Amino acid sequence: MKAIELEKAYNPKDFEDRIYNEWVEKGCFKPSSDSRSPLHECYLNKTSGGKTVSKYTVVIPPPNVTGVLHMGHGLNNTLQDIVVRYHRMLGDNTLWLPGTDHAGIATQNVVERQLKKEGTSRQALGREKFLDRTWAVTHEHHDTIVKQQRKLGNSVDWDRERFTFDEGFSKAVRNVFVTLYERGLIYKGHYLVNWCPRCGTALADDEVDHTDTDGFMYHIWYEYADGPAADGSTKIEIATTRPETLLGDSAVAVNPEDERYKAIVGKKLKLPLTDRVIPIIADQYVDKEFGTGMVKITPAHDPNDWEVGKRHNLEVINILNPDGTLNTACPEKYRGLKCAEARKIIIEDLKELGLYKGEEKIKHSVGHCYRCATVVEPYLSDQWFVKMKPLAEKALASWKNGDFVFYPKKWENTFLHWMENIRDWCISRQLWWGHRIPVWYCKDCGETIVSREDPASCPKCGAGADRLEQDPDVMDTWFSSWLWPFGTLGWPEKTEDLSLMYPTTALVTAYDIIFFWVSRMIMAGLEFTGKAPFHDIYIHGLVRDKQGRKMSKSLGNGIDPLEIIDMYGADALKFTLGYMCAQGQDVLVDKDSFKMGSRFCNKVWNASRYILGNLEGRTLVPVRDSDLTELDKWIYSCLDRAVREAKSAFEGYRYNEGASALYEYFWYDFCDWYVEATKLSFRNGDENEKNRAVSVLLNVLEESLRLMHPYLPFVTEEIYGKLPLAEIVSNRTAAGKQSILASEEYKGLLVDAPYPEPVGARENSSITARFAVLQELIRNIRGLRAECGLDPAAKLHIAVNITAGSSAEVIREKTDMIELLAGVSAIDFTDSTPQKSIGSVGDGFEAFLLVDESINKEQLVARFNKEIAAEQVSVKKSEAKLSGKFVENAPADVVQAERDKLEASRRRIEKLVSYVKSL
Incomplete structure (x- = not known):
């Protein structure tokens, strides 16, 4: 086999757009129930015999069509993409449905500002021409939003994209208004409302910021x-x-x-x-x-x-x-x-x-x-209202019944408080951009007509359409978006998508719109479909700057997601946000934060490049359990643990825990330990051993890429496409075959590949314990090297005292690995403390760095004495501080921190003094 070349430097600009276009063109983002999906045949096979395939449906919180996506959208979209990709790989019938909101007040404001700059106004333009102008602006901004979402890598089904002002949605909105009116839940009244003089319209109570x-x-x-x-x-x-x-x-x-x-x-x-x-x-x-x-x-x-x-x-x-x-x-x-x-x-x-x-x-x-x-001014006017109490009572009953669950759970209290104290909702807006109130007034007899279709005549006096005047107001934007989970799937029509995908599975949104949107969607779903619109409600925090301030134009602290993608790539942005998103907390970032994600992408790229570059002259062979070394069994055990931790995190929407599990496994277990240790096979093994070692490496890499794909979709897909997949799959046996699709169903794209499943047979606590000792020993030796200021390339001479019968007995068996990974030239085994040595204690062992002729003892003693003197100064300062009024005046945590610092300095002095004595 020839070596497979990856570019020397990781450059996401080389492949992210290409890969995204391929995913879209091949229908990879479509639910498997869709005949255009590459997994449709697999779906049919699973459903044969009347079986049901689990679904996973998410509708995107629709951004305002005249807005530009900011980092808050970047976080929200990233979190949805991660979990959607995971469920797609699980084999669920998965749909992430995109769309935008017509955003009545916001969009009208944008257009009116434009007109003002041109020296005119909407009144001068007239309603019809103003709406034409607004549609043009809407289309322009929509194209920008779609471009941004594609750059983020959103795995949405673009063919199902919806708009809260499209023809089908407009029909649904009108149907809802008329139905609520017929049920006595919509009324018109002369009441005091919140009024915005600038926007010239009424506002609902929860649209007023106090x-x-x-x-x-x-x-x-x-x-x-x-x-x-x-x-x-x-x-x-x-x-x-x-x-x-x-x-x-x-x-x-x-x-x-x-x-x-x-x-x-x-x-x-x-x-x-x-x-x-x-x-x-x-x-x-x-x-x-x-x-x-x-x-x-x-x-x-x-x-x-x-x-x-x-x-x-x-x-x-x-x-x-x-x-x-x-x-x-x-x-x-x-x-x-x-x-x-x-x-x-x-x-x-x-x-x-x-x-x-x-x-x-x-x-x-x-x-x-x-x-x-x-x-906002309290203002007396005629407005349309929805009676909310009957709707809220149904929502509360549904919540108590467990029909939907909040993550984190604390948001249930917020939901409960709002529902129990809800007031009627003013839904009419004195705007031109929006869903027109479907109410007409007869000029001849004064009849009020509320209709799903434009009336041709007055039902009371028979006056023609020319004598009917429609209510000039439009509906609150939220009146359309509260229908989003079922309106996007075709309701009120009985569509296939509605029957297969509703109720949706999860809603992922920020906590700042829990009142505006989340609660109302629950009420609308129950009222019009009889079902809660989603089961999982994940409420994430806001993206703030490092000082904890909300990002805004006025503060100039905003971060453009596209700028970060241009600098580091979409994967770096996605992984960083996922890694930093802990449940119940805001995400504090600056531009440098995304270097962490970029470094991880580089690690994945370089490790894969090394493995693929070692295929020259190799023949892939079956990976049999009996052929696995203890090292191989250890990495499979680590991989199994990472799979379990990642799946548990996905199921509980604990994004940071999932990202951390992947990071720890791949960076440390796989790259720093396993890949480095396998170099012994390539250095000392015969051809058969080299073939076996590279075959196992490729198996572990392939499964690791599947494990990381939801967080790092682009770089994992690019590397996956370079793997000799056909040979890996055909050679796979029990050690790694677990969840791979049957070869006739397997399409070769990672986005469609199955997510790894934990395999109990791969768990081995004994091997894990033995390798934990090896890792501790090697870390201790590296620590002694750094502590003594020794050249990283210098080969050290060490001695080890092992407790009989402990897991540390593995040290005697793995001297070649220790020498390779710790930079050691020789290891002596001893029952006592060697002369002229510096020691370190571990689980079942004591390790000693022998200070022989290769190390300048005088320089080392001088170094330790200098550090002792510095620590003694620190001790005196802390003791003086803690004996004065500092203890009485400073906060308790600050005082404790100073005490901890003093104790650490004393321990350090004791340790350094022992080093000097031993030398």
């Missing part, structure tokens, strides 16, 4: 209109953070149990700056211990005041226009002003009237639009 903001508490006098109070006072004091809203006041409230104010309940007040008179009322809402115990009530501009107003039948006065300016309900001089502008003038006017007492700085929670960060 942040602590610096502000002021303003104190204002309100004068009595019906004469002084019984105590002779002529005015009362109220405090507010928003003086401009006094123009919409309908009352001032006090607590009915507040003895201070019982006498003035019912009295009238002059509302400053207006010609209106308002009453003093009593309501339990008022906290008598807070402030003055008097609260101005503005029903149209505060949700709590709205409830008070309903209880007392107060007048509701809206003082705002949709753009956030003051309207005609206000005195003329304030009309058209933004709230912040009006506030300044109102304060000056109050001062002039002697009605302004003063102000104080405070920090208070202020709601901001989750899309544009504009301060």
Whole structure:
């Protein structure tokens, strides 16, 4: 056999795009139930006789179509890709379905900003032309997102890609609206909603970000209109953070149990700056211990005041226009002003009237639009709502029944709290981009028509379509995306994908949208299909910078995934993110973090290159159990352990544990120990031994590549394609045949190959224990070499004292391996401590570095004495620190760290002194 050449340097740009295109062209990402899948025949064979093949379905959290993928998307996509590739290799009927979200507010904002730069607006363009423009922008951004996802290596079925505004999805959205309306779960009402003046639309409660903001508490006098109070006072004091809203006041409230104010309940007040008179009322809402115990009530501009107003039948006065300016309900001089502008003038006017007492700085929670960060205004308007309580009750019952599970489990508490305290959902948006509300109003008779199809006439009076006017609003973006798990599979039609792939298996998403999306998808799935939309809900953390800050444009700390891929390759990005993603924790990275993944890819490449380069003149032979050496059995035992650990991590969505198991196995067990130790066979063995050794090496490498593929898809696929697979498979026997597909089904691409299965027969605790001793001995010798500052190339002379009957007896049998891996020229076996030596203790042995003529004893003694002196200085500093006020003032963990440091220095001194004595 000829040697197989891999390029000397690992360069992912040479093959990542080529491999991805091949995967797509050959249909490798399609579920095996799809006739276009290369595994379809295997699927049919498994299902013959009425058997069921396990499915694994994931729908991608659809990114906003006008966005650009950031590192958060990179993490989310990576985690899905890892687990999807794993289940595909398990033989499950696997589908990862891609798509994008039309993102109503976000997309409309993008287009409106473009129009503003061009000196025009959507109103000037008109609705139809504006929508044409938005579609063009959508297509352009969509192409960018697809390109990014392909560069990441997403193993999604592109032929099944969906869009929340495509024809089929639009039909599903309309069906859901009408069905909920028919079931009495959608209604229209005149209510107080969250309003974004910048976006010009209502927002749901959970689309408002509440942040602590610096502000002021303003104190204002309100004068009595019906004469002084019984105590002779002529005015009362109220405090507010928003003086401009006094123009919409309908009352001032006090607590009915507040003895201070019982006498003035019912009295009238002059509302400053207006010609209106308002009453003093009593309501339990008022906290008598807070402030003055008097609260101005503005029903149209505060949700709590709205409830008070309903209880007392107060007048509701809206003082705002949709753009956030003051309207005609206000005195003329304030009309058209933004709230912040009006506030300044109102304060000056109050001062002039002697009605302004003063102000104080405070920090208070202020709601901001989750899309544009504009301060949200409570605003009275006609909106469409969904009654959420009945839907939430079904979701809670399903969770208690175990229909879905959160990973990590702590998110169940968040889910439970939101469901138990849920409020009705405002679903109408005053936008043009989105699913139009399927409601029409008859201009002739006033009939309201809610229909799945555009009505041709009024069912009540018969007026034609030209007399019907559709509701101008669109639906909240989340109203379409809550249908994502089943709408993408063809619902409401009874499609094959829906019957085979729904409910989906897993949802992988970040914790910051658990309310927006996850909970609503559960409610929609149960309401419209009778089933929870997924079983596993894996909630991962956010990607933050090394300081723990969320990545953002304003901070300039964002990382572009494509930039990392260009620098290191997609595998380096994927492995690093998987390795660092621990359950329940955020991922803290900078650009240098991805060097770790790149180094691992290089290790895989170079180890494979060495093995393939040693095939020159070799003949592959059957790998029989009886022919395996103890070294071979050890590496198979290590491989078996790595397989078990990886599979356990996959099943529990513990990505970092899976990546760590692969890393430890391949880098240390396989490369640093096994591959290095097999050099003895190539150095000392005959032709038969060399053929046997290289055959085992290739078997272990082939299975190792399958083991690592979900985390390192590109580099493992590239190397796998170079392997002499036909000969490896035909020569495979019990030692490594476990999960390989039958040769007639095997296609040769790693993406389709089976994932390794643990084989109990490969476990050997005795061999593992023996090799653990060898590894410990070799590490100790390497440590002594480093401690003494000896040349890494220098051959050492050592002596070993072995405890009779212990696992360390293996040392006598493996001297050639020890000499090779530890750089040793000779090993003496002794029952006592040799003169002029430096010792190290291990499990069942003592190892001694003999200081002979090859080592300069004087230099070594001087080195140790210098280190002793340095450690003694450290001891004195620590002792002084721990005897002073440091112990009283410093945190307990800091004090303990200093004590640990002192103890380590003392042990080090003791050790170095013993070295000097022995020399």
